[in-house]
Amino acid sequence: MSVKSPVAAQENGLEIKHYRAGFSLFLISQAVVFMVLIAVRYLIAGSKVGPYSQWLGAAVTVVMLWSAIQAKRANLAADKGDHEAILKRLQGAFWLGVLAFLLVVLTWVGVRAGGYPIKLPSLEVFWVATGFWLVYVLLGLFVLFAARSRGIRVGYVPESHWDLEASSRFWSLVALGWVALWVAFFLI
Amino acid sequence: MAQPLTKEGPDPETRRVAPLPPVLRGFLWAAIGFIVFAALAAWLDPSRVSPYITAVGAVAGWFGAMIGWLLGIGGYEHVVKPMMGYPSPAVRTSGWRRYYEYALDHKVIGIQYLGASTGTFLIAGLIAMAMRFQLMSYRPTLFHYPQNYLNAVGIHGTLMMFTVATVAMVGGLGNYFVPLMIGTRETMFPKASGMSVWLVPLGVLTVAMSPLLGQWTTGWRGYEPLASSDGSGLLYYYLGVFALTTSSLIVAINLTATILFKRTRGMTWNRLPLFAWGILTVSLLNIIWLPEIQTTFVLGMLDKVMPLNLFNVFGQPLGYEYLFWLFGHPEVYIVVLPALAIWSEIIPVMGRKSLFARPIAVLGLVFVMLLSGMVWAHHMFTMMRFSEMLPFSFFTEMISIPTGFAYLAVIGTLWNSRLRLTTPTLLVLMSMFNFLIGGLTGLFLADVPANLQLHNTFFVVGHFHYTIIGGMVFSWMAAMYYWLPKFSGRTYSEFWGKLGAIWVFVAFNATFLNFFILGLHGMNRWVSVYPKYLQPENFWTSIAAFFLGAGFAINIIHIVWAWMKGPKVKENPWDAKTLEWRTSSPPPTKNFDTLPVVVGSFYTYGEGVPDPVEIPVSEMETKGSPG
Numbered sequence: 001m002s003v004k005s006p007v008a009a010q011e012n013g014l015e016i017k018h019y020r021a022g023f024s025l026f027l028i029s030q031a032v033v034f035m036v037l038i039a040v041r042y043l044i045a046g047s048k049v050g051p052y053s054q055w056l057g058a059a060v061t062v063v064m065l066w067s068a069i070q071a072k073r074a075n076l077a078a079d080k081g082d083h084e085a086i087l088k089r090l091q092g093a094f095w096l097g098v099l100a101f102l103l104v105v106l107t108w109v110g111v112r113a114g115g116y117p118i119k120l121p122s123l124e125v126f127w128v129a130t131g132f133w134l135v136y137v138l139l140g141l142f143v144l145f146a147a148r149s150r151g152i153r154v155g156y157v158p159e160s161h162w163d164l165e166a167s168s169r170f171w172s173l174v175a176l177g178w179v180a181l182w183v184a185f186f187l188i
Numbered sequence: 189m190a191q192p193l194t195k196e197g198p199d200p201e202t203r204r205v206a207p208l209p210p211v212l213r214g215f216l217w218a219a220i221g222f223i224v225f226a227a228l229a230a231w232l233d234p235s236r237v238s239p240y241i242t243a244v245g246a247v248a249g250w251f252g253a254m255i256g257w258l259l260g261i262g263g264y265e266h267v268v269k270p271m272m273g274y275p276s277p278a279v280r281t282s283g284w285r286r287y288y289e290y291a292l293d294h295k296v297i298g299i300q301y302l303g304a305s306t307g308t309f310l311i312a313g314l315i316a317m318a319m320r321f322q323l324m325s326y327r328p329t330l331f332h333y334p335q336n337y338l339n340a341v342g343i344h345g346t347l348m349m350f351t352v353a354t355v356a357m358v359g360g361l362g363n364y365f366v367p368l369m370i371g372t373r374e375t376m377f378p379k380a381s382g383m384s385v386w387l388v389p390l391g392v393l394t395v396a397m398s399p400l401l402g403q404w405t406t407g408w409r410g411y412e413p414l415a416s417s418d419g420s421g422l423l424y425y426y427l428g429v430f431a432l433t434t435s436s437l438i439v440a441i442n443l444t445a446t447i448l449f450k451r452t453r454g455m456t457w458n459r460l461p462l463f464a465w466g467i468l469t470v471s472l473l474n475i476i477w478l479p480e481i482q483t484t485f486v487l488g489m490l491d492k493v494m495p496l497n498l499f500n501v502f503g504q505p506l507g508y509e510y511l512f513w514l515f516g517h518p519e520v521y522i523v524v525l526p527a528l529a530i531w532s533e534i535i536p537v538m539g540r541k542s543l544f545a546r547p548i549a550v551l552g553l554v555f556v557m558l559l560s561g562m563v564w565a566h567h568m569f570t571m572m573r574f575s576e577m578l579p580f581s582f583f584t585e586m587i588s589i590p591t592g593f594a595y596l597a598v599i600g601t602l603w604n605s606r607l608r609l610t611t612p613t614l615l616v617l618m619s620m621f622n623f624l625i626g627g628l629t630g631l632f633l634a635d636v637p638a639n640l641q642l643h644n645t646f647f648v649v650g651h652f653h654y655t656i657i658g659g660m661v662f663s664w665m666a667a668m669y670y671w672l673p674k675f676s677g678r679t680y681s682e683f684w685g686k687l688g689a690i691w692v693f694v695a696f697n698a699t700f701l702n703f704f705i706l707g708l709h710g711m712n713r714w715v716s717v718y719p720k721y722l723q724p725e726n727f728w729t730s731i732a733a734f735f736l737g738a739g740f741a742i743n744i745i746h747i748v749w750a751w752m753k754g755p756k757v758k759e760n761p762w763d764a765k766t767l768e769w770r771t772s773s774p775p776p777t778k779n780f781d782t783l784p785v786v787v788g789s790f791y792t793y794g795e796g797v798p799d800p801v802e803i804p805v806s807e808m809e810t811k812g813s814p815g
Contacts, residue, residue: 018376
């Protein structure tokens with residue numbers, strides 16, 4: 001959408017702020033999911049940390065934060081109208097997300113290979129919490145893919161790229177959700 | 189005949205005629221989605237001797253069906269493809285077909301929600317009639333096994349709580365009226381809203397058909413550890429509720445953002461209509477508590493299909509109860525707050541008298557919202573330490589104070605007013621009476637010694653039916669009669685309206701006052717058979733319940749008749765001041781030709797009180813923003 005006058009630009013800016021705030025309500029609602037998962041983790045397993053790889057957990061954290069930063073940079077590139085950078089950053093965020101997904105699956109495989117009982121309380125809550133998170137990753141990857149497809153098809157202009165910004169914000173929630181799970185399940 | 193289409197996307201010419209009507213295509217795609225996802229589950233199943241439909245396959249298939257249904261109903265063209273840069277097709281804006289396909293108009297969506305919740309009310313009501321038929325006798329008659337009866341109770345409760353009570357006022361009336369009342373042309377997220385409504389039929393069908401997978405006996409609460417030993421039908425209870433709560437969550441986010449950011453000029457917080465306040469407070473509760481219960485239910489579902497030991501006897505069954513009631517009690521206020529707001533909306537109009545203590549009425553809604561999360565454990569007094577009971581008992585009794593503010597505002601308004609005793613007025617007064625009984629008996633139940641005696645008896649059932657049916661459903665009916673001229677440009681028959689109101693009021697009280705007596709005499713909940721000495725009371729209670737069911741049916745038939753064929757009426761028959769009455773009836777697609785500007789209170793009446801609304805002449809002034 002092109003903006004043709006200062007008044008229209010101001011209105012567009014106000015509208016984007018409203019979308020941003022409205023979308024934050026959605027993000028807050030989804031943050032509740034992670035809060036419940038963490039509460040259940042302590043309810044079921046106390047403060048016991050399960051026998052999952054600390055290294056892989058840290059690796060997922062680094063990869064996801066890197067991925068979220070890439071998505072954020074795509075949004076910043078859109079502010080400047082840098083079309084090439086938008087697509088490149090979104091692609092980077094997407095593949096890093098795929099990598100994080102696979103690393104969590106690898107963590108699961110590692111636990112199974114270690115021969116630990118599946119119904120160990122600390123593992124039960126780990127399966128379900130990380131399983132929840134993987135669903136969010138799949139949704140987030142679809143959203144990043146859609147944002148990139150839209151970028152290729154119709155492009156983004158500095159004045160109006162709400163679709164891209166929403167994707168970036170959702171992906172940030174997924175990353176922060178992992179960080180919260182990582183702290184609760186791996187560290188404390 | 190071709191229907192007009194709105195130009196929504198950059199290239200509406202690309203719209204193609206769907207080979208199937210959207211609902212039929214939704215069913216077809218849902219079936220395909222089920223088959224594909226269930227097949228994937230069967231393929232991934234390490235046990236090669238499993239049948240095609242296993243518990244895991246049924247869950248996976250359901251998710252496939254949900255995706256297929258939403259895409260088929262219109263999500264594919266209207267949501268997914270535009271996300272990827274394809275143009276949005278046009279949306280039908282007139283004709284009856286628009287109610288059976290994807291829509292962007294909040295009024296169409298509101299009517300879709302109202303239709304879904306009314307249909308579900310009838311289904312849940314029929315199940316209630318079957319339950320009461322069983323309870324006419326102390327021996328098994330209709331339900332030959334207790335599990336059948338308990339499953340019926342569970343489906344009745346689930347449909348009533350998650351579809352009727354939560355959806356009708358917020359998804360239905362909220363979607364239709366809030367944008368009109370705050371002076372905007374659309375909601376904040378119309379695309380999401382257009383999708384969310386189609387989760388309701390999916391959720392209702394899922395819950396209603398759940399016994400096909402096996403009986404479940406937990407009631408609407410899915411209590412553990414009972415749930416662990418229940419049949420796989422419980423999985424579809426979890427999934428049905430997941431669909432229904434997702435729908436309500438989207439409504440909550442959409443309407444909250446709309447109220448926050450789409451108000452017309454001059455619509456300050458002090459001037460915001462009471463109904464919009466009610467919807468805002470409910471929506472804030474929904475945004476917090478619906479994801480909480482969704483997560484809990486998905487965990488409960490995983491507990492059954494994995495299987496894990498999260499909440500069964502080897503895990504933490506009490507933990508499930510905590511998580512359930514954390515949502516469960518705010519849910520009561522999610523249901524009731526819009527009803528309290530409706531009272532303050534209708535009575536000043538009918539009494540032609542300024543709303544008494546408007547700020548107190550608003551504060552009542554806000555404090556009920558705030559306190560509602562601090563009372564939940566009173567549902568669990570029988571499984572708590574005494575030391576833990578006191579704070580929850582205290583806050584439960586405290587919440588009656590802000591609830592009383594709603595009464596204060598309405599009674600103050602009624603005082604010395606020249607009340608027009610119309611059908612909506614009558615229903616509001618009845619709702620206030622019923623909710624008062626529900627509230628007073630709630631105080632008994634908040635009291636620990638009484639609670640320990642009355643727990644799990646019909647006294648509790650009577651209490652919550654007085655709050656939810658007596659409070660919310662009566663208010664919903666009041667709102668439907670009040671806004672009927674706005675929906676349709678037609679009105680109802682006062683004779684039939686009043687007859688219907690009196691009928692349901694008498695039958696309701698004849699039914700549910702008996703529940704208190706039955707409870708005090710020792711009639712337990714969750715039983716289809718009971719000691720013989722309780723039969724006479726149960727028999728007459730059931731007779732009253734059948735009259736109640738007939739009364740609701742009469743009201744629904746009357747409202748539908750009035751909507752379609754009732755006499756035409758002037759555009760503002762009540763001389764109300766709120767903005768929804770400042771446009772034609774039924775309202776045009778974009779609500780207002782020129783956005784109104786609010787310059788005063790909607791609830792001030794008297795000689796010389798200026799009109800609270802100005803209509804700008806210049807088109808330049810039609811861009812609204814919060815004042």
